[in-house]
Amino acid sequence: MILFSRPWAFGLFGAVAAAALLAASHFRWKARTLKRLGDPDLLRRLSDPSAPRLQRLKAVLSLTALTFLVLAAAGPRWGRSYQQVRRRGVDVVIAVDVSASMLAQDVLPDRLTQAKRELGLLIDSLEEDRVGLVAFAGAAFLQCPLTLDHAAARSLLDLFGPDLVPRPGTDLAAALETSLAAFPPGDGRHKAVILLTDGEDHSGRLDSAVKQAEEEGARIFPVGFGNPSGEVIPIKDENGNVTDYMKDKSGKTVVSKLGEAALQNMASRTGGTYRRAADGEVDLEALKNDVGRIEKKTLEDRVADRTRNRAAVPLAAALAIAFLEFLWPERRGHFKELWGRWAKRWAAMLILTLAFPPAGHAMGRKADGESRAVRYWRERAEKDPKDAAARWNLGQAFYQSGDGARAAGAFEESGKLFSDPARRSQAAYNAGTALAKAGKLEEALEKFKDAMRLAPGDADAKYNYELLRRMMKKGGGKGEPKPDKGKSGEKKTGEQPASAARAKEGLSKEDAERILQAVERQEKEARRKDKMPPQHSTTGEDW
Secondary structure (H helix, E strand, O other), rough: EEEOOOOOHHHHHHHHHHHHHHEEEEEEHHHHHHHHHHHHHHHHHOOOOOHHHHHHHHHHHHHHHHHHHHHHHHEEEEEEEEEEEEEOOOOEEEEOOOHHHHOOOOOOOOOOHHHHHHHHHHHHHHHEEEEEEEEEEEEEEEEEEEOOOHHHOOOHHHOOOOOOOOOOOOOOOHHHHHHHHHOOOOOHHHEEEEEEEEOOOOOOHHHHHHHHHHHHHEEEEEEEEEOOOEEEEEEEOOOOOOEOOOOOOOOOEEEEOOHHHHHHHHHHHHHHOOOOOOEEEEEHHHHHHHOOOOOOOOEEEEEEEEEOOOOOHHHHHHHHHHHHHHHHOOOOHHHHHHHHHHHHHHHHHHHHHHOOOOOOOHHOOOOOEHHHHHHHHHHHHHOOOOOOOHHHHHHHHHHOOOHHHHHHHHHHHHHHHHHOHHHHHHHHHHOOOOOOHHHOHHHHHHHHHHHHHHHHOHHHHHHHHHHHHHHHHHOOOOOOOOOOOHOOOOOOOOOOOOOHHHHOOOOOOOHHHHHHHHHHHHHHHHHHHHHHOOOOOOOOOOO
């Protein structure tokens, strides 16, 4: 049975029918014109009698090629592909603290921004595990159910902010209870909860929640963000300017401290490991190894059954028929004339090539080896020092010519001229890739950090940052980051995350339904929050 991905494309058959009517009317007009010109017997003797028949055949070939093009556009699918899919890993629920205390700036730019950046890298590192996401403050909500599609989970990171959870405060007990409820019922040997938090808790129920995790066999791996000595919590206006600092009920300025004791206690009780995010950076390799010690299970064992896309078959037929129509003669002696004409052209090109051999890459370069593109954009940049696009393209030209250090300098200069933070982030990203190409890995790492500070949701910068860190640890590695082409292209990385590669295979029906349900819950929750009055912490502590 043949199915079609785009049945609306059959409407293009109307254009094919119009072309057929136009061709038929043309041939009729041509026949009537020849009759008016003179005696038909005389015209037949003066012209090639086979020409009308050959021309009609060429028209039929053209219409047939158009018909196959329409069929290709409709996306025919037939046949079945069978693939046995089996993966082994653990179920990991990552709970992220989005309370107001995570806005403290003892970790720059603030605790929450750094936690989101590390969360994106963490999701990529859990390659074979099933991942779920929970956001919590004074209450906790499941944002993404357990799924093997890491790209879908990572796409929800931009939603994580202090306004995501309507109830202020910090309820670690609710975070643990919601995380445990996200696991499927059964053996708890394969469950892990990763907490990204500053450790403050206003619930008073944390001990019972940890006891529940012990009973279910789930291990807790807390990651602490912040400083044990504490930091004030800024209050910002719509423009991001600090207008005041958060105060408690008595009017005293709140100082948010990293609560390491509670985090260490829950880790030791459940068999997990506590780690502090030094300067906001998590040792992802060590955390991955900690989770990797948990006994794995089969997360998916099914047969993928899909119809195959066969659009290439009618497309190939259309191209073959169009090529045949191009070669088909309109009169006798056509091939002989065509062969003579092209033989002369090829002979002339061969003689010119032998007489004037190409001079390597000299056509694209100056005598001193500098490419024409570099020269052109350098002159543009010197002519107008405030032309950010010229310096951007100069960096691209240097990068293509293999000069990574000079390319990084050009990208840095363009970033200073852009006012848009997104463009400045792209400039920092490109400077990092250029420095990595030049072998300056430490400097490249700093540029990727700058890119992530300017655009915390940039998945490419996060991935290349982690990739470069691994390369530096191992003393080398394959997969060089690629620059952002800016206006003429998209950002690329040297290696594609394994989760992104799996995303191309397509989601299972079960995973897709879970992701869709999570997004619908978020939309309903957002509409509900728009209508409901502001909520207050049940303990009176709004951080």
